[in-house]
Amino acid sequence: MSITAIKGFNDLLPAESGLWQFIEDTARRVFSSFGFNEIRVPIVEKTELFCRSIGDTTDIVEKEMYTFTDKAGSSLTLRPEGTAGVIRALVERKLYAQESINKLYYMGPMFRHERPQKGRYRQFHQIGAEVTGAADPMIDAQLLLMVSRLFSELGLKEPTLQINSLGCPVCRPGYREALVNFLDERRDKLCEDCRRRISSNPLRALDCKVPGCVEATEGAPSMIGHLCTECDEHFKKVQSYLETAAVSFSINPRMVRGLDYYTRTTFELVTGLLGAQSAVAAGGRYDGLIEQLGGPSVPGIGFALGVERVALLLGDRCFERTPDLFIAIMGDASRSEAFRLMAALQHQGFWVESDYEGKSLKGQLRRADKLKARYSIVLGETELTSGKASLKLMADGSQQIIELLPELIAAAIKGE
Numbered sequence: 001m002s003i004t005a006i007k008g009f010n011d012l013l014p015a016e017s018g019l020w021q022f023i024e025d026t027a028r029r030v031f032s033s034f035g036f037n038e039i040r041v042p043i044v045e046k047t048e049l050f051c052r053s054i055g056d057t058t059d060i061v062e063k064e065m066y067t068f069t070d071k072a073g074s075s076l077t078l079r080p081e082g083t084a085g086v087i088r089a090l091v092e093r094k095l096y097a098q099e100s101i102n103k104l105y106y107m108g109p110m111f112r113h114e115r116p117q118k119g120r121y122r123q124f125h126q127i128g129a130e131v132t133g134a135a136d137p138m139i140d141a142q143l144l145l146m147v148s149r150l151f152s153e154l155g156l157k158e159p160t161l162q163i164n165s166l167g168c169p170v171c172r173p174g175y176r177e178a179l180v181n182f183l184d185e186r187r188d189k190l191c192e193d194c195r196r197r198i199s200s201n202p203l204r205a206l207d208c209k210v211p212g213c214v215e216a217t218e219g220a221p222s223m224i225g226h227l228c229t230e231c232d233e234h235f236k237k238v239q240s241y242l243e244t245a246a247v248s249f250s251i252n253p254r255m256v257r258g259l260d261y262y263t264r265t266t267f268e269l270v271t272g273l274l275g276a277q278s279a280v281a282a283g284g285r286y287d288g289l290i291e292q293l294g295g296p297s298v299p300g301i302g303f304a305l306g307v308e309r310v311a312l313l314l315g316d317r318c319f320e321r322t323p324d325l326f327i328a329i330m331g332d333a334s335r336s337e338a339f340r341l342m343a344a345l346q347h348q349g350f351w352v353e354s355d356y357e358g359k360s361l362k363g364q365l366r367r368a369d370k371l372k373a374r375y376s377i378v379l380g381e382t383e384l385t386s387g388k389a390s391l392k393l394m395a396d397g398s399q400q401i402i403e404l405l406p407e408l409i410a411a412a413i414k415g416e
Ligand code: ATP
Pocket: 081, 112, 114, 119, 120, 121, 122, 123, 124, 125, 126, 258, 276, 277, 278, 279, 280, 281, 282, 283, 304, 305, 306, 307, 308, 309
């Protein structure tokens, strides 16, 4: 029996890779115009890194991590998200000492043991960005502007931006208490997970998808109503910057994020087009995280988008690449001439195909059609003797006689 891939782990086939490259290239271009540089960190980290940063009582750490013991007996985990590793590197390599503000981006696979379905996989890919060293609300707005620029450059109207504030260590405890009291009064209506969350992680109850819990938590107190003066001011300034930059958003006071490190501004980009997988990108401020991971007390903010979900939104866009020229060969003598022309044109960046299978002329031209080559040339004895051939534009069949010189062929097939 042949070996299959692991459930929830996908192959990205050539038919889809053009779309992925478009997403990645657009992100690189937009991010670098906002002054971000790429960082690449390991896919595997010590398990403790994720427990300490994401939080022991989150779904990710409780249920979703791929954790294993290696041959030396260390507990290692396939990264479920990108921020923890990036901040670990920032602290370990003391990037904060070289630059007071670091703007970093990353892209790559993440791993979560979830139930696979459309838009939800066990290996999935994120593109994310982090800014460390600045608490100013202008940075929050810059990051959100960059995210919204990225989606508009991708040509997407969906998803839309929702923002919230999760407060800070000054105001969160008071809110937490109010929420615990509210949830306690409705304990009987909550699912088992949420009953447990009342004491472990009450904010997560607001994110529960169980219909009973959604209903029971309607009218729950919101964090925004409990913000301290500083957090309230910060949140208002973020909104005013977004308005200045004409970034449209709505406030979602029920939005809590699935990771414990968030403070103040949090956000999601949501769509109605992907069913239960409504979050396309998400992020927020994590002002305590860097210190928590052994670094200095500097603030940070970041976001990540799910590449698979963005690809689903872009779905029907065509990124098929086609050869510039197909050289059909008649007879052995023309084979080496075809090879010479091909090599010279490839050197100039053209995609040139020819026959590698000894097909009949008819078979070769069928292949040129199938590949959707823009131009074709047939090289036979007559062409070799005269040093000229007919260059055919495949779209309309029009032909021109051309000398078999790479510069002339290049000029003829260029840029159409
Ligand atoms: P969800 O609510 O859908 O589980 P999340 O809150 O767990 O998402 P984050 O941890 O914020 O997601 O990750 C950021 C983005 O990564 C998400 O908005 C989504 O696009 C993508 N993502 C997260 N988990 C998966 C997954 N299992 N498969 C595919 N994409 C995912």
